[in-house]
Amino acid sequence: MDKEDLIDEIRTRFGADVESYAETFGDQTLAVRREGLRALMSALRAAPYDYAVLLDLTCVDYAAVESRFEMVYHLYSLSGNRRLRIKVSLPAENPVVDSLTGLWKNADWLEREAFDMFGVGFIGHPDLRRILMYEGFEGHPLRKSYPWRKEQPLVPMKD
Amino acid sequence: MASRLEKNARPDSMLLNMGPSHPAMHGTFRIMLELEGERILNAEVEIGFLHRGFEKTCENRTYFNLLPYTDRLNYVSPQINNLGYAMAMEKMLGLTVPERAQQIRVLMCELSRLSDHLTCLGAMAMENGAFSVFLYMMKAREFLWDVIEFTTGSRMTTSYIRIGGVRADLGAGWRGSVKTAILETRRVLKDVRGLLDANRIFLNRTRDVGTMSPEDALSYGWTGPCLRSTGVNYDVRKAQPYLLYDRLDFEVPLGERGDNYDRYSVRMREMEQSLRLIEQVAALIPDAAPRLEADGIEPAEAVRRGRTRRPAQRIRLSPNLEGSEKDVYPRILTADAPVVVPPKEDTYTTMEGLISHFLFFMNGTGIRPPKGDVYFSVEGGNGEVGFYIVSDGTDRPYRLHLRAPCFHILAAFETLIKGRFVADIVPTFGSMNMIGGELDR
Numbered sequence: 001m002d003k004e005d006l007i008d009e010i011r012t013r014f015g016a017d018v019e020s021y022a023e024t025f026g027d028q029t030l031a032v033r034r035e036g037l038r039a040l041m042s043a044l045r046a047a048p049y050d051y052a053v054l055l056d057l058t059c060v061d062y063a064a065v066e067s068r069f070e071m072v073y074h075l076y077s078l079s080g081n082r083r084l085r086i087k088v089s090l091p092a093e094n095p096v097v098d099s100l101t102g103l104w105k106n107a108d109w110l111e112r113e114a115f116d117m118f119g120v121g122f123i124g125h126p127d128l129r130r131i132l133m134y135e136g137f138e139g140h141p142l143r144k145s146y147p148w149r150k151e152q153p154l155v156p157m158k159d
Numbered sequence: 160m161a162s163r164l165e166k167n168a169r170p171d172s173m174l175l176n177m178g179p180s181h182p183a184m185h186g187t188f189r190i191m192l193e194l195e196g197e198r199i200l201n202a203e204v205e206i207g208f209l210h211r212g213f214e215k216t217c218e219n220r221t222y223f224n225l226l227p228y229t230d231r232l233n234y235v236s237p238q239i240n241n242l243g244y245a246m247a248m249e250k251m252l253g254l255t256v257p258e259r260a261q262q263i264r265v266l267m268c269e270l271s272r273l274s275d276h277l278t279c280l281g282a283m284a285m286e287n288g289a290f291s292v293f294l295y296m297m298k299a300r301e302f303l304w305d306v307i308e309f310t311t312g313s314r315m316t317t318s319y320i321r322i323g324g325v326r327a328d329l330g331a332g333w334r335g336s337v338k339t340a341i342l343e344t345r346r347v348l349k350d351v352r353g354l355l356d357a358n359r360i361f362l363n364r365t366r367d368v369g370t371m372s373p374e375d376a377l378s379y380g381w382t383g384p385c386l387r388s389t390g391v392n393y394d395v396r397k398a399q400p401y402l403l404y405d406r407l408d409f410e411v412p413l414g415e416r417g418d419n420y421d422r423y424s425v426r427m428r429e430m431e432q433s434l435r436l437i438e439q440v441a442a443l444i445p446d447a448a449p450r451l452e453a454d455g456i457e458p459a460e461a462v463r464r465g466r467t468r469r470p471a472q473r474i475r476l477s478p479n480l481e482g483s484e485k486d487v488y489p490r491i492l493t494a495d496a497p498v499v500v501p502p503k504e505d506t507y508t509t510m511e512g513l514i515s516h517f518l519f520f521m522n523g524t525g526i527r528p529p530k531g532d533v534y535f536s537v538e539g540g541n542g543e544v545g546f547y548i549v550s551d552g553t554d555r556p557y558r559l560h561l562r563a564p565c566f567h568i569l570a571a572f573e574t575l576i577k578g579r580f581v582a583d584i585v586p587t588f589g590s591m592n593m594i595g596g597e598l599d600r
């Protein structure tokens with residue numbers, strides 16, 4: 001299947017959930033509604049789309065806009081040798097999204113990282129806690145509201 | 160606060176802490192183990208001990224200035240990280256890189272890949288008791304780093320591959336040092352094969368230990384040698400070719416069982432392919448234009464004459480040295496302005512040169528890619544090294560995210576050691592090649 005045909009098919013099949021399609025610097029990007037993410041991802045993972053690898057999962061904090069956080073997923077299809085970027089906007093007051101831990105195993109750590117760095121919640125994640133920062137760290141360092149070089153309070157020593 | 164493992168532990172089991180600083184582990188990485196005798200019932204991995212805030216720092220640095228931070232991700236193969244970042248930027252800026260720079264990049268990347276694999280396997284073998292293998296491999300690595308050092312001036316954190324090309328042309332006599340490095344590495348690989356391939360102790364500790372199925376490997380997002388050891392044929396150099404890889408002849412070695420031995424074996428065979436690539440690309444690189452050292456006056460003489468007025472003659476200097484690189488630039492750096500540091504001759508001698516130098520480095524006027532986001536990945540020593548960069552049109556990235564191959568590989572570590580013995584942790588961990596710099600960022 002051709003790359004463009006594939007995108008067209010996804011858009012017709014998930015018309016209500018796909019907000020827009022864009023191509024930036026040759027990368028294909030689908031913007032998806034938050035509610036439809038899990039269903040769409042689980043369909044994309046299976047044939048005929050076959051995006052079997054979750055290459056990357058991260059978040060971007062657009063502090064100035066109302067839909068502040070944007071989750072960015074990079075998928076890769078081994079059989080078709082193509083990549084796809086999925087974006088989901090999350091509102092500032094309630095930044096939660098469905099967890100993909102049931103679909104991909106590396107989503108566990110990746111979502112923990114997004115939670116650690118941005119404070120984004122993941123519904124259905126089995127063990128959502130910090131991964132790179134330590135217990136007792138205050139705030140979420142990659143948020144734009146977190147000052148660079150901010151000092152943290154001392155935490156008691158672990159036994 | 161007790162961790163998940165401690166809370167769910169059986170009352171009759173023993174909890175054992177391993178790391179973050181442990182003599183049998185190269186890297187700061189903590190494992191909590193729940194043991195029944197020697198058998199591991201459950202394991203919980205803790206990472207982040209080497210977290211330096213790489214991504215946050217990058218948001219506060221200009222596109223040019225953040226390059227040295229990428230060296231320190233996978234510090235054994237810094238050039239591949241440089242390349243991933245530089246090529247992501249080139250994709251965003253739409254730059255074309257001169258042919259010679261691309262050839263040098265391939266050469267440097269394959270040297271880095273070799274040193275990465277040598278370090279990983281050397282450490283893995285040492286942890287399994289084969290100390291001579293470690294020493295042999297470190298010896299080979301020194302020969303490879305000789306080539307890198309002659310060209311870049313440093314051994315590890317080189318910052319050599321720049322946006323738009325490479326920093327300097329190959330050093331004088333590079334062909335000879337590449338030849339020696341290839342010869343010595345081949346010799347070491349042969350010795351190591353003789354020592355390990357059929358070694359009973361090594362086989363017992365690696366064969367069918369830490370086995371991964373191809374389905375699970377894909378589900379964990381594994382890439383690189385670890386994924387290929389399970390038999391999945393995915394190499395970014397073949398799948399999404401960049402630089403000259405589509406024109407060079409090399410194979411992608413695959414494993415069958417996905418165990419520790421296969422990960423060792425895939426890396427060994429990959430090194431042979433890297434050596435082949437280096438030979439091919441070295442044959443492609445033409446000798447540089449007649450070098451400039453031969454003509455011109457001695458630097459000391461130039462200084463003496465320069466006391467009264469600027470000498471008209473050329474000064475005899477290495478063409479890679481700051482202040483005499485203008486003739487080298489067109490061969491190794493893109494001509495598209497303004498992504499390249501203006502040559503120092505102009506900066507030091509002309510008003511326009513000085514202005515363009517200031518404009519390049521001053522706040523807000525350096526490299527400014529168009530708005531948008533880009534993802535670009537290269538094949539690193541551990542797998543797919545991807546850079547996701549969001550630009551808002553200013554001279555600093557709005558967001559820069561690294562897809563670290565290590566992160567995905569280590570996420571599977573708990574499941575790999577579950578049900579095995581404590582002694583299996585060390586070879587399994589060694590074969591995965593955990594690099595704290597890119598894992599914790």
